Amino acid sequence: MRRFLINGEVSSDDADDFQHLLTLAYRDKARPLCLCNDEGVPMYVAKIGDQLVIKRMPLTGADHDAACPSYEPPYELSGLGPLMGGAIKLDPAAGTAALKLDFSLSKRRSSGAGAVGSETADSVKNDSKKLSLRGLLHFLWHESGLTEWTAHFAGKRHWWQVYHHLQEAARTMSVWQQSLAERLFVPEPFRAEEKAAIEQRRAQALSPLFHASTGPKTLMLLVGEVKEFSSARNGQLVIIKHMPGFRLYLEEPAWRRLQRRFDTELTLWGSNETSHLIAIATIAGSPSGVVTINEIALMTVTEQWLPIENAYEERLLDRLTRMREKMVKGLRFELLRTQPLANVILPEHRPLARALYIVPQGADERFEAALREMIDARPDMSAWIWRTGEAEMPPLTV
Ligand SMILES: [Zn+2]
Known part of the structure; x- marks a missing residue:
């Protein structure tokens, strides 16, 4: 109650x-x-x-009592902390978050299509003043409550919930003074008996892509679950679930870059039948009616739609989702893979809330020092550490 x-x-x-x-x-x-x-x-x-x-409202989870269902653990323990006030600016009165994006939502007509994500998140640059495509997907996921899990959700989280919560989250975000919801397309759950009406709504939502004009082309954002990739002449088709008959075209060089850059995500997806592969893409329309991908990023999520970035997180979440405790999955946003974050937080753990850290094989001294600093900064939380290069997963119940 x-x-x-x-x-x-x-x-x-x-x-x-x-x-x-x-x-x-x-x-x-x-x-x-x-x-x-x-x-x-x-x-x-x-x-x-x-x-x-x-x-x-956006990013107010820390204002609630730790026992309140709306409580969220401190943002500094995930990749969200460094973005606050820069890439993500809150308007508490309006209850909205203004976002600065590291990618464009318009495009000059002559430029070639097919960039793969912006390279910020995984390469040398670590500029937290703007959100990459993946960073935006992480923020949407986070604000949709899709990083949280309790036993109560078992069997109750499907695309229907994901779709509605993503749409709702987008309404609380703005880009260039425009609601993100107007630029984001998320396919609604498909029902064969409503096929005509659904296709009508989709065409309406995507119509800005096909407005004939001489200025820059309008791009839109699409977030959806990948059903499969299939080869086409000079490229790939990306088939999105809940969009039967709809094809997204990706040029061959971009497809090759995608396979390299998101190798881990694709492998995690391919190796576990219950996982889902989520794509976020900026898309453009062509006069022939074909929709092409301009930039794309991928994220693998578990059966429960919780994001994972490697097999260690997958194993940890597999254990945790069998337990009854509430858990919050931490997301990387723009942090590099060489930087620590609390992979999971158990906010209701007693006597102290608990942060779970996974130390990757080959982590260097700087990683360890940053981890020590994060742990020391939160004396109100206990720390659980899994050094994957040295040992099996420690027990979770102590
Ligand atoms: Zn509350």
């Missing part, structure tokens, strides 16, 4: 008139206060499918 102050009235989510109060708050765009602490934390009412739910 949770208590909220809604339109001046204290209510709990098990009250008979709770849905009615939410309906009024949604209509009036009122801000319910979560009463998990004395001041109350402002939240908002969102429509997920046909259900009204109270959601936290």
